[in-house]
Amino acid sequence: MLEVRDLVAGYGQAQALWEVDLTVDDGEIVTMLGPNGAGKSTLVNAISGLIATWSGTVELDGRGLTDIPSHRVAEWGIAVVPEGRRIFPEMTVVDNLAVGAYNHRAREASEETLEWVHGIFPRLEERSGQLAGSLSGGEQQMLAIGRALMAKPSLLLLDEPSLGLAPIMVEAIFEILRQINQAGVSILLVEQNAIDALDLATRGYVLEEGRIVIEGASSELLENEALRKAYLGL
Amino acid sequence: MDVDLLAQAVVSGVLIGGLYAMMSIGLSLSWGALKIINLAHFTFILIGAYLTYQLTTSFGIDPFLMIVIVFPLFFVAGALLQLFFEWAKVDEFRSLLISFGLFIIFTSLVRTVWTADFRRISSEDNPYASASIFVFGVALQVPLIAAFIAAVVIAVGTSLALSRTHFGRAVRAVVQDAEMARAFGIDPRRVAVILSGLATAYSGLAGVFIAMFQVLSPTMTFAWFGIVFSVVILGGLGSPYGALGAGIIVGVVGGVATVVWGPLSAPLVTFLLLIAALLFRPAGLFRRSTA
Numbered sequence: 001m002l003e004v005r006d007l008v009a010g011y012g013q014a015q016a017l018w019e020v021d022l023t024v025d026d027g028e029i030v031t032m033l034g035p036n037g038a039g040k041s042t043l044v045n046a047i048s049g050l051i052a053t054w055s056g057t058v059e060l061d062g063r064g065l066t067d068i069p070s071h072r073v074a075e076w077g078i079a080v081v082p083e084g085r086r087i088f089p090e091m092t093v094v095d096n097l098a099v100g101a102y103n104h105r106a107r108e109a110s111e112e113t114l115e116w117v118h119g120i121f122p123r124l125e126e127r128s129g130q131l132a133g134s135l136s137g138g139e140q141q142m143l144a145i146g147r148a149l150m151a152k153p154s155l156l157l158l159d160e161p162s163l164g165l166a167p168i169m170v171e172a173i174f175e176i177l178r179q180i181n182q183a184g185v186s187i188l189l190v191e192q193n194a195i196d197a198l199d200l201a202t203r204g205y206v207l208e209e210g211r212i213v214i215e216g217a218s219s220e221l222l223e224n225e226a227l228r229k230a231y232l233g234l
Numbered sequence: 235m236d237v238d239l240l241a242q243a244v245v246s247g248v249l250i251g252g253l254y255a256m257m258s259i260g261l262s263l264s265w266g267a268l269k270i271i272n273l274a275h276f277t278f279i280l281i282g283a284y285l286t287y288q289l290t291t292s293f294g295i296d297p298f299l300m301i302v303i304v305f306p307l308f309f310v311a312g313a314l315l316q317l318f319f320e321w322a323k324v325d326e327f328r329s330l331l332i333s334f335g336l337f338i339i340f341t342s343l344v345r346t347v348w349t350a351d352f353r354r355i356s357s358e359d360n361p362y363a364s365a366s367i368f369v370f371g372v373a374l375q376v377p378l379i380a381a382f383i384a385a386v387v388i389a390v391g392t393s394l395a396l397s398r399t400h401f402g403r404a405v406r407a408v409v410q411d412a413e414m415a416r417a418f419g420i421d422p423r424r425v426a427v428i429l430s431g432l433a434t435a436y437s438g439l440a441g442v443f444i445a446m447f448q449v450l451s452p453t454m455t456f457a458w459f460g461i462v463f464s465v466v467i468l469g470g471l472g473s474p475y476g477a478l479g480a481g482i483i484v485g486v487v488g489g490v491a492t493v494v495w496g497p498l499s500a501p502l503v504t505f506l507l508l509i510a511a512l513l514f515r516p517a518g519l520f521r522r523s524t525a
């Protein structure tokens with residue numbers, strides 16, 4: 001469903017990605033590993049339209065995303081849980097979720113989607129009227145995921161959703177990602193938590209200095225010597 | 235001290251406060267939500283007033299009918315202006331310089347078209363100027379009452395729109411994180427264009443009411459600077475209710491100061507209030523609502 005070809009992107013004069021190729025098939029969970037500064041967030045942000053791409057193509061179900069204005073990407077079925085959550089702090093929880101469902105496709109179904117999201121994160125329903133900025137870190141992460149789900153994506157991009165969370169919370173988030181995936185949403189997951197991520201995903205990529213250096217099935221990656229040394233601490 | 239005079243000052247201060255609020259909401263929205271300190275708003279008020287003078291005088295249009303003419307006209311002007319600001323890549327500081335330029339240009343345009351002579355709608359074309367309603371023995375001018383009502387409608391309507399509608403949520407999302415808003419399908423440019431249109435339309439409306447009871451001159455904007463900036467800052471950037479509350483406070487304080495210490499004291503007291511507020515409540519007397 002997602003096909004990224006020769007993607008190049010960066011900031012100002014500084015290039016951060018070199019001809020990245022990547023695919024996510026229907027219903028798949030794919031993980032993206034790599035050291036700090038490798039370009040993982042740049043990749044996620046370029047796919048979701050948060051930053052402009054320099055060259056290359058991003059296609060979702062055969063439709064090119066690089067030629068449309070970035071505010072249309074949501075309508076086409078991509079939603080993002082960005083690094084650092086980036087919820088709207090001065091808006092209530094329920095308003096944050098409503099912004100998630102802003103695109104026309106999602107807006108019509110927003111009441112049902114809200115029920116589904118509240119089912120996944122009961123905490124968000126309890127905190128409906130609270131300002132998002134006053135939520136705990138874990139709750140903010142739930143809200144960031146909930147907001148993305150409100151957009152009714154066919155592909156969900158998550159950039160280090162477990163960052164800064166207690167182990168029990170990390171486990172809960174991974175379980176929820178499994179649940180979301182079973183509901184038919186494909187997932188591209190950027191993670192530092194390599195073991196958990198490979199456990200959840202069917203395939204994985206390793207990005208280093210802006211280039212894909214390893215790719216393969218999760219089981220293969222778990223066996224890979226270089227990767228085990230670098231990321232699994234084994 | 236004359237109690238009746240004081241009562242009159244308070245009541246008319248409240249009413250004129252409504253007008254102050256209407257003059258200020260446009261700038262407040264522009265500054266708070268678009269990060270553009272748009273001095274051209276002063277000339278929008280001025281042009282709204284002169285246009286009202288001209289159309290009522292030339293065609294005998296009822297001044298109140300000017301509301302439905304000025305609103306859409308100024309909405310379009312504000313939308314176009316925002317496109318210009320985006321094209322010129324204006325940030326908060328540069329907006330001050332560029333819009334000051336616009337202020338000068340529009341002011342001289344007004345002077346060219348209508349000269350520096352004083353203008354006032356004749357009483358045949360504007361029966362409202364001399365009409366008063368007595369409330370508790372206090373005479374209240376009809377245009378001021380109408381302006382107050384319009385200001386309340388604008389403040390309440392804008393505030394509800396910001397808090398309850400898709401468009402309002404889009405505005406707040408763009409203010410807080412435009413990139414994320416865009417990722418969820420909001421076009422920040424469209425939001426800004428509509429908001430600028432609204433803000434400009436509000437300023438134009440303030441001009442309509444001003445033309446109903448004041449003598450117009452191209453330099454009258456200078457007397458508005460202190461009042462409007464006080465109201466915008468006291469009210470908190472981007473907050474319609476804040477502007478209404480602050481408008482009323484500035485109106486009443488000015489009115490009472492005039493009665494107690496004479497007319498020259500009003501701007502002084504208003505500015506002291508502003509400085510005190512900046513020291514003790516820098517985000518305004520009321521909580522900011524858009525940001």
Ligand SMILES: Nc1ncnc2c1ncn2[C@@H]1O[C@H](COP(=O)(O)OP(=O)(O)OP(=O)(O)O)[C@@H](O)[C@H]1O
Nearest residue numbers: 011014016034035036037038039040041042043083
């Ligand atoms: N806003 C920015 N402006 C300029 N350079 C940036 C910006 N954001 C990232 N970079 C640079 O781009 C490169 C890739 O950064 P990126 O954030 O994509 O890495 P990452 O893999 O997500 O790292 P981390 O694991 O620390 O989140 C780095 O060299 C970084 O310094």
Ligand SMILES: [Mg+2]
Nearest residue numbers: 040041042083
């Ligand atoms: Mg990152």
